Amino acid sequence: MDIDALAGCLASPACLVTQTTSGLIIGMLLFLVAVGLTLIFGVLKVVNFSHGAFYMFGAYFAMTAYQLSESFALAMLCGAAGTAILGLIFERVFMSRVYGADVLMQLLVCYAFVLIFDDVVRMVWGPEFKSMGMPSAFQVPPLFIAGGVVPPYYLLLIGVALAAAMVLGLGLARTRIGKVIRAAAHNPGMVSALGINTGLIYGGVFALGGMLAGLAGALAAPVRSLTPGMGFSVLIESFIVTVIGGMGSILGALVGALLIGLIRSFGSLGFPLFTEGLMYLFMVIVLVSRPSGLFGKEVA
Amino acid sequence: MTELQAERASETLSTPRIETRSFRSRYLDVLIALIAFAVLAALPLFFGSKALLDFVIRCSAFGLFATSLNLLVGYTGMISFGHGMFFGLGAYGFGLLMQRTGVPIPVAFVATLAITAVFAAIIGAICVRLKEIYFAFVTLAFQMLIHSTILTWASLTGGDQGLRGGIPRPAFLGIDLANHVHLYITSCALLVLGLLLMRQIAQSPFGYTLRMIRDNARRTSFIGIDVWRAKLTIFVLAALFASTGGMVMALFVSGAYPEFAYWTISGEGIFINMLGGVTTFLGPTVGTVLLLVLNDTVTRFTEYHGIVLGVVILFFAIGLRKGLMDYVLEWYAQRRGGPGERG
Numbered sequence: 001m002d003i004d005a006l007a008g009c010l011a012s013p014a015c016l017v018t019q020t021t022s023g024l025i026i027g028m029l030l031f032l033v034a035v036g037l038t039l040i041f042g043v044l045k046v047v048n049f050s051h052g053a054f055y056m057f058g059a060y061f062a063m064t065a066y067q068l069s070e071s072f073a074l075a076m077l078c079g080a081a082g083t084a085i086l087g088l089i090f091e092r093v094f095m096s097r098v099y100g101a102d103v104l105m106q107l108l109v110c111y112a113f114v115l116i117f118d119d120v121v122r123m124v125w126g127p128e129f130k131s132m133g134m135p136s137a138f139q140v141p142p143l144f145i146a147g148g149v150v151p152p153y154y155l156l157l158i159g160v161a162l163a164a165a166m167v168l169g170l171g172l173a174r175t176r177i178g179k180v181i182r183a184a185a186h187n188p189g190m191v192s193a194l195g196i197n198t199g200l201i202y203g204g205v206f207a208l209g210g211m212l213a214g215l216a217g218a219l220a221a222p223v224r225s226l227t228p229g230m231g232f233s234v235l236i237e238s239f240i241v242t243v244i245g246g247m248g249s250i251l252g253a254l255v256g257a258l259l260i261g262l263i264r265s266f267g268s269l270g271f272p273l274f275t276e277g278l279m280y281l282f283m284v285i286v287l288v289s290r291p292s293g294l295f296g297k298e299v300a
Numbered sequence: 301m302t303e304l305q306a307e308r309a310s311e312t313l314s315t316p317r318i319e320t321r322s323f324r325s326r327y328l329d330v331l332i333a334l335i336a337f338a339v340l341a342a343l344p345l346f347f348g349s350k351a352l353l354d355f356v357i358r359c360s361a362f363g364l365f366a367t368s369l370n371l372l373v374g375y376t377g378m379i380s381f382g383h384g385m386f387f388g389l390g391a392y393g394f395g396l397l398m399q400r401t402g403v404p405i406p407v408a409f410v411a412t413l414a415i416t417a418v419f420a421a422i423i424g425a426i427c428v429r430l431k432e433i434y435f436a437f438v439t440l441a442f443q444m445l446i447h448s449t450i451l452t453w454a455s456l457t458g459g460d461q462g463l464r465g466g467i468p469r470p471a472f473l474g475i476d477l478a479n480h481v482h483l484y485i486t487s488c489a490l491l492v493l494g495l496l497l498m499r500q501i502a503q504s505p506f507g508y509t510l511r512m513i514r515d516n517a518r519r520t521s522f523i524g525i526d527v528w529r530a531k532l533t534i535f536v537l538a539a540l541f542a543s544t545g546g547m548v549m550a551l552f553v554s555g556a557y558p559e560f561a562y563w564t565i566s567g568e569g570i571f572i573n574m575l576g577g578v579t580t581f582l583g584p585t586v587g588t589v590l591l592l593v594l595n596d597t598v599t600r601f602t603e604y605h606g607i608v609l610g611v612v613i614l615f616f617a618i619g620l621r622k623g624l625m626d627y628v629l630e631w632y633a634q635r636r637g638g639p640g641e642r643g
Binding site: 047094097098101103104105107108109111112113114115116118119120122123236239240243247273274276277280281283284287288291292 | 379433438441444571574578604610611616621
C-alpha cells in the first residue's frame with residue numbers, strides 16, 4: 001500500500017491529468033466491450049461469456065489489416081466488420097439453438113467457444129505476444145495539458161468511444177430500428193406476431209455487440225500487446241462494469257466503465273498490488289447495496 | 301413466522317411418504333458406499349501403476365468439489381460462480397496450518413473446516429439474498445476478491461508463487477500420508493464419506509426443502525420455511541465439502557497455488573456438473589472422471605486441447621442438451637418403459 005503516492009498525485013495537476021486520461025482510455029475501451037455485453041443481455045437475455053473473444057479477434061484482425069495495407073482506417077474497419085460478421089454467424093449457427101435452454105447450457109456453449117477461439121488464434125497468429133505498433137499518423141509529440149502528458153491517440157480513442165456511445169444511445173432512443181429492438185427486448189413474441197423477423201433482430205444485435213467489442217480490440221491494438229486469451233481479463237472487467245452499471249443499461253455501462261477505469265488508474269498508485277481487489281470490492285459493495293446495479297431496473 | 305412453526309411446517313410436508321423410503325435407501329446408500337470404498341481400496345493390490353492412483357486422488361478432490369457445487373446448482377437452484385473460493389480456502393488453510401503451526405493432520409483438517417465455515421457463513425449471509433444471475437456475479441466477485449488477496453498478501457501466502465516448500469505430513473494413527481498408498485486410501489475414504497454425507501443431506505427432509513426452493517421459492521416461504529436460512533445452511537455445508545476437496549488437492553500436490561482460488565476452478569466445477577448431469581446424485585462424480593480423462597488424453601495428443609474440449613462441450617450442450625447421466629437415465633427409462641407400452 002502506498003497512500004503517499006496517491007495523495008501526492010492527487011495534489012499535483014500534471015499527475016492528475018495523466019492518471020485521469022489513462023483511466024479514461026481504460027474506461028472507454030471497457031465501455032465499448034461492456035455496452036455490447038449489456039445490449040446482448042438486454043435484448044437476447046443471454047450472458048455472452050465469449051464476448052472477450054470478439055475483443056481479441058478485433059485486435060488481431062486490425063493488426064493483420066494494418067500490416068497488409070498500412071492504413072489505420074482500414075485496420076479499424078476490418079476489426080469492426082470482421083467481428084460483426086463473426087458475431088452474426090456465431091449467433092445464428094450456435095447461440096440461437098440454446099435460447100430456450102437452461103442458462104447453464106448457454107454459458108457452456110459460450111465457454112466452449114472461449115476455448116475454441118483462443119486456440120484458433122493460437123493456430124493462426126501463434127502463441128507469442130504480438131504488437132501492432134503505433135500508426136505513423138499518430139507518431140507525433142504528445143500534448144501537454146496542465147503539465148500532464150497526453151498522447152494524441154488517447155484523445156482519438158476517447159472521441160471514438162464517446163461517439164459510439166452517442167450514436168448507440170440516440171439510435172436506440174430515436175430511430176425506428178431502435179424502437180423495434182427495444183420492443184423485441186420487451187416482448188419478442190408480440191414483435192414477431194407483428195410481422196417482424198425477430199431472428200434477424202437477434203442476429204443483428206449480436207453482430208452489433210460483437211462489432212463494438214471488435215472495435216474496442218482494434219482501437220486497443222496499437223497500445224496493448226496482443227496474445228491469445230487477451231479477451232479474458234477484459235471480459236471479466238466488462239462483466240464487473242455491466243453488473244455495477246446495471247445489466248441492460250447503456251448509461252450504466254458508461255458510468256460503470258469510467259468508474260472502473262478511474263479506480264484502476266488511481267488504484268494502481270495507492271494500492272499497486274490490490275488494484276484488482278479494489279474493483280471486486282467495489283462490485284461487492286454495489287451489488288449488496290443495489291443488487292440491480294446503479295442504473296438497472298429494480299429487481300425484487 | 302417463528303422457527304418452531306417453520307420446522308413443523310417442513311416436517312408435516314415431508315414426513316409421510318419419504319420417511320419409509322429414505323429409511324430403507326439409507327442402508328442401501330451405506331452399503332453402496334462400503335462396496336465402492338472396498339473396490340477403490342483394493343485397486344492398488346491389482347494395479348501398481350502410480351498414474352492410476354494419482355488419477356483417482358485427483359478425481360476425489362474434484363469429485364468432492366463438483367458434487368458439493370451440485371448441492372447448490374442442481375438441488376437448490378443457486379448457480380454459484382464462486383464456489384472455487386472454498387476449494388482454494390481449504391487448500392491454503394490446510395497448507396498454512398500445517399506449515400506454520402505443526403499441529404497433527406486431523407486437527408488441521410477440523411480447524412480448516414471451521415475457518416471455511418466462518419468464511420462461508422459471512423459471505424453466504426451477504427450473497428444468498430440475491431437471485432439468479434446476481435447471485436452468480438456476487439459470488440464470482442468474492443472469489444476474485446479472495447484470489448486478489450492471496451496474490452497480494454505474499455508474506456503469508458507466497459503470492460503468485462503459491463505455498464512452496466511442501467506441506468509437512470506427519471503420521472497419525474498409523475496413517476502416513478507421505479506414503480503414496482496411504483494418501484490414496486485416505487483420499488478415497490474422504491471421497492466416499494463425503495459423497496455419503498452429501499447423499500444423506502440431499503435425501504433428508506431438508507434436501508427436499510431445497511428442491512422446493514429451487515422449484516418455487518415464493519411458495520416455499522408461504523408455507524412457512526425460512527428460505528434465506530435454508531439457502532445459507534446449504535451454502536455453508538457445500539463450502540465445507542468443497543474445502544475438503546481443496547485439502548485433498550493440497551495434500552496431493554503438497555502445496556497450494558493461487559489457481560486453486562481462481563474463478564476457472566468454479567467454471568470447471570459448473571462444467572463438470574453439466575457434463576455429468578445435475579439431476580442425478582452421482583452425475584458430478586461421473587462428470588469429474590469424464591473431464592479428467594478428457595483433459596489427460598487430449599493433452600497427450602495435441603497442444604490445441606482447447607479446440608477438442610470445446611467441440612466436446614458443444615456436443616453435450618447442443619447435441620445432447622443435457623449431462624451424460626441425465627441422458628443415460630432417460631434412455632434407460634425409455635427402454636424399460638418402451639416394451640411395456642408395446643406389450
